[in-house]
Structures are given as C-alpha cells and as structure tokens.
Amino acid sequence: MQAYTYIEKGKFALVEKPKPTLIDPTDAIIKVTLGSICTSDLHIKHGSVPRAVPGITVGHEMVGIVEEVGSDVTAVKVGDRVTVNVETFCGECFYCKNGYVNNCTSPHGGWALGCRIDGGQTEYVRVPLANQGLNRIPAGVTDEQALFVGDVLATGFWAARISEISENDTVLIIGAGPTGICTLLCCMLKNPKRIIVCEKSEERREYVRKNYPSVLLTTPEECQDFVITNSDYGGADRVLEVAGANDTFQLAWQCARPNAIVTVVALYDEAQVLPLPQMYGKNLTFKTGGVDGCDCEEVLKLIAEGKIDTTPLITHRFPLSQIEEAYRIFENKEDGVIKIAIYN
C-alpha cells in the first residue's frame, strides 16, 4: 500500500509499505476512508517534533472502517465506521482515570500515531489500545462530518472546556486557522456574551465573517485596543491562544483582564518568554497545550444533533496519490485553504 512517510527533516514522500498486521490483542486495523493534513504534520516535517521517528507514516487525523480487531478489543467490531483518536491511551492509569489522557503513562501513550508509530496518510493503519482510541460514528454522520473529531475538533472542544467559559464572558480567540475555528465552534456552544476572533489573514477573517456573523473580528495590530473597547472589564475574561505565532503568546496575556484564564492551545516552533515582572498583579491563570482527547463520543453526539458542523473547513479534496500537491497547498496556505481531505 502507499504510505506518506517522514523520510528526514524537510522531506516526506509517498512510499510502498506492507499492509499493517495486529501486534497486540488490544490493536485494531482500520481501513482509512478519509484523512487530513494537520499543522502538526508540518511541525514534524520542519523538525520541531523531536520525538517523531523518521520512517513512520505520517497523519493522525482520519476516519475509516474497522478491518480487523485483536482478541481484547470489545469497543468496536469489524465493519464499524470509526473516528481515530490522535492520542493513544490506556484508560487505566492515574492520568487516564482523571481524564488527562494526553499524559497517559502507558509506553504507547500520548501522540503516537503518525509521530512515533505509523499513522493514517495511507490505506490501512494499526491503532494500538483500540478500545480507547476508536469511536463509532453514529448512523447519519458522514466521514467528512466526523473527520476532525479525533484531533483538531477534540482540541477545540478540550480548549473550550478547560477555559471555564460562562455566559457573561468576553472570549478572545487568537488565530482562525483550522484549530482556531474548531475552538470557536466549541466556545459558541457555551453561549458567552461575546466572542472576538483575532486573525492576521484577511482571507481567514472573511471566512469567519461569512460563516459566523455573530463573531467580532480584529487583527493582531488592533487587537488590544479592540478588546478593551469590546469587553466589560478592560480585557477579555477568557483568552484562547490558538495561533502559535512569534508574538501571539504576548498578545494573549496582554489582552486578558486581571484574573482571567489564558488557555494556550498553540504548539510553538520556538521557546516563549513569560515576563513575570510585567504581568505581576494581573493574577492570571495559564493553562497550557496538549489536548486530552477523551470527549470524542460527546463530540460525535453533538455532530449528530447538528450542534457542531466542521464540514465548511474542508476547502480542498485530493486522492492519496496526489497528497504531495495537497501538502504544497496546505503548507503555503494557497487558494483559501483551511483543511484538505485526503480520500482513498
């Protein structure tokens, strides 16, 4: 089968690999029907994910059909349509039991698929600890509707949950890329008083304006003044930093009112400065990135009920054989791209 593979820093390539087989009784083999490209794939390509193993098949956003299950897999059966979780977790350790599945202490735990073991930009993928890592797609929910459940949408859902948003809040979301928009959709479910999205790309601001007209929009340059004008207490009550650019972490805490919660969702390419003397007295609470993707069943239910729809994010579709071109468009943010679906 064809598998898009991390060759070395700066280079991915489509190579021929054997179809994966079951290794552990908790494994499942999934026939990938639809996958996607994530910014984290680009982080691997650029060498900023040190734990990524050269030679692995990349891709950690996918849906598919259960092809084969190990003897200990009870949550799904052959033929089920499923979402695949970006995280592998045991469900039994201290962290899993508390919902912190990103910190699962199993040797397989954390972000393994498409990073430390073969992922999903291919035809078949072996999913370890499949009882936790797969969720059945409800009847009536399409592959495209379910595509982002295991990764970007899980991230947006988690970010909105840990930000403790109430109906009186002014919520600032920095970044309207794919994860930013998923975060926006999940924040909207909390019915805050107002949501401000800060995004530097005019094209993406236009996308938000068109699809979510109730959202207030600003640019990084105008953000701080805009937030002060459009909030009740001199800053945002909740800030969700989803951009991960060079200066967006500073912008995030600067736009927060005293005693706000600042949730850092972004994965940065470079170290960030926490200027404690300057922020002294603001009494901020910071929550840092690393999705606990354990709410996939709830997210799928919300999709089935029509409360979350991420299909407008899919701006492009390519077959696996043309994944190179898909990456080129995604990486260069060409042609109004938000997300690309890769089909088999």
Ligand SMILES: [Zn+2]
């Ligand atoms: Zn991802």
Ligand SMILES: [Zn+2]
């Ligand atoms: Zn665990």
